[in-house]
Amino acid sequence: MPPELRIPRSDSRPGLGRPATGHPVPVPAPGPVPLPAPIPWAAGLSLLVRTAHWCALQGWPVHPLAAGRKTPAANCPACRDQPHPASACSCLAEGKWCHGFHAATLDHDLIDRWWGRNPQFGVGVACGPAGLVVIDVDAHATQPPTRDRILPGIAISDRVDLTGLANGFHTLAVLAALRGQDSPADDTTTLRVRTPSGGLHIWYRAGEGRRWQCSSGSSPKRALAWQVDVRAHGGYIVAPGTRTADGTYLPVGATREPAPLPGWLAQELERTRHLPEAAIPAARPVPPRAWQAVAAAGSGGTRVQRTLEKVLEPVEACGRMPEGTGFSEALNRAAYTLGGLVAAGRLTQQEAEQALTRAAAAARPTQERRARQIICSGLTAGQQRPLPVERERRP
Numbered sequence: 001m002p003p004e005l006r007i008p009r010s011d012s013r014p015g016l017g018r019p020a021t022g023h024p025v026p027v028p029a030p031g032p033v034p035l036p037a038p039i040p041w042a043a044g045l046s047l048l049v050r051t052a053h054w055c056a057l058q059g060w061p062v063h064p065l066a067a068g069r070k071t072p073a074a075n076c077p078a079c080r081d082q083p084h085p086a087s088a089c090s091c092l093a094e095g096k097w098c099h100g101f102h103a104a105t106l107d108h109d110l111i112d113r114w115w116g117r118n119p120q121f122g123v124g125v126a127c128g129p130a131g132l133v134v135i136d137v138d139a140h141a142t143q144p145p146t147r148d149r150i151l152p153g154i155a156i157s158d159r160v161d162l163t164g165l166a167n168g169f170h171t172l173a174v175l176a177a178l179r180g181q182d183s184p185a186d187d188t189t190t191l192r193v194r195t196p197s198g199g200l201h202i203w204y205r206a207g208e209g210r211r212w213q214c215s216s217g218s219s220p221k222r223a224l225a226w227q228v229d230v231r232a233h234g235g236y237i238v239a240p241g242t243r244t245a246d247g248t249y250l251p252v253g254a255t256r257e258p259a260p261l262p263g264w265l266a267q268e269l270e271r272t273r274h275l276p277e278a279a280i281p282a283a284r285p286v287p288p289r290a291w292q293a294v295a296a297a298g299s300g301g302t303r304v305q306r307t308l309e310k311v312l313e314p315v316e317a318c319g320r321m322p323e324g325t326g327f328s329e330a331l332n333r334a335a336y337t338l339g340g341l342v343a344a345g346r347l348t349q350q351e352a353e354q355a356l357t358r359a360a361a362a363a364r365p366t367q368e369r370r371a372r373q374i375i376c377s378g379l380t381a382g383q384q385r386p387l388p389v390e391r392e393r394r395p
């Protein structure tokens with residue numbers, strides 16, 4: 001582990017490292033840098049190349065940052081003068097660092113080459129391929145926005161006194177408190193990195209298959225909280241140990257590993273649209289056997305009710321399973337089947353819509369908009385093929 005990342009003896013000196021607003025944030029004690037960790041093949045290398053290797057060993061692809069800055073190292077002249085997408089660039093295959101985080105690598109030889117020639121380069125980590133989502137808390141001295149922009153999507157009553165709310169530490173703490181949680185800024189179980197401007201990066205593991213999207217806390221399109229950015233797919237984060245003209249990015253406390261993203265925070269990110277709108281699956285016909293089962297369940301007695309129960313059962317079952325376990329597919333199929341029943345005159349359009357909406361909301365309360373689209377497309381497609389109603393069989 002590079003010396004910058006080693007655990008300081010004390011990380012909570014009073015009065016040190018507090019943002020101008022006075023929110024207490026523990027920082028590493030200053031003082032002599034401890035002896036380098038024994039990475040034998042890294043002996044004699046500059047500190048930052050060691051940091052780059054250390055990140056790559058964690059499985060986090062790295063790319064160079066311009067010396068003393070937190071922006072990526074400059075592109076080659078060809079990439080600079082004739083802008084083009086990284087996907088259409090031959091530089092990356094040639095081992096150049098053009099296009100910022102698109103060039104990020106786990107290749108130790110390339111790391112040696114890049115930082116060997118430019119030992120003053122900082123280290124950026126491409127969050128998406130690293131499987132990381134980093135909560136970037138700012139402490140800029142700017143005027144807070146109107147209350148509807150403090151925590152997007154959450155109405156803060158006029159009766160709540162917001163005097164003193166001045167930065168991202170505060171908005172994140174308010175959000176956490178609303179959810180009955182401790183602020184992630186105080187999460188000692190995960191890697192946290194103090195920024196030279198008094199902000200804090202809280203590193204988490206994104207979780208299997210979760211493609212979290214970046215956001216800026218002031219964006220009207222997608223934001224978690226004012227002065228809190230999210231670094232994930234399509235973004236990078238400055239690695240601890242990187243030095244800029246303003247100071248060094250220093251880990252806080254003893255934890256050097258990102259913890260899994262807490263469940264409540266994942267829910268908040270999902271609520272604030274940090275997952276891509278999943279493609280709405282194309283409506284697909286239901287296999288004949290499934291239709292027969294539905295028709296059979298619907299014969300006699302309170303048959304509409306029994307039919308609905310049967311059709312919606314797989315949707316409701318998704319509510320008992322984690323996200324990403326076939327919810328769209330189940331809802332799509334149910335909508336298609338009920339569309340067929342509507343066309344056959346067994347059910348009204350309104351009954352079908354209501355039942356589907358209710359079942360979807362119970363299973364995935366945060367995906368209302370998406371569920372509506374799936375229901376609409378499934379019902380429409382299903383109505384093109386009326387369910388072949390079986391004659392009621394009599395014994």
Ligand SMILES: [Zn+2]
Nearest residue numbers: 076079091098
């Ligand atoms: Zn280039």
Ligand SMILES: [Zn+2]
Nearest residue numbers: 079089091098
């Ligand atoms: Zn290029």
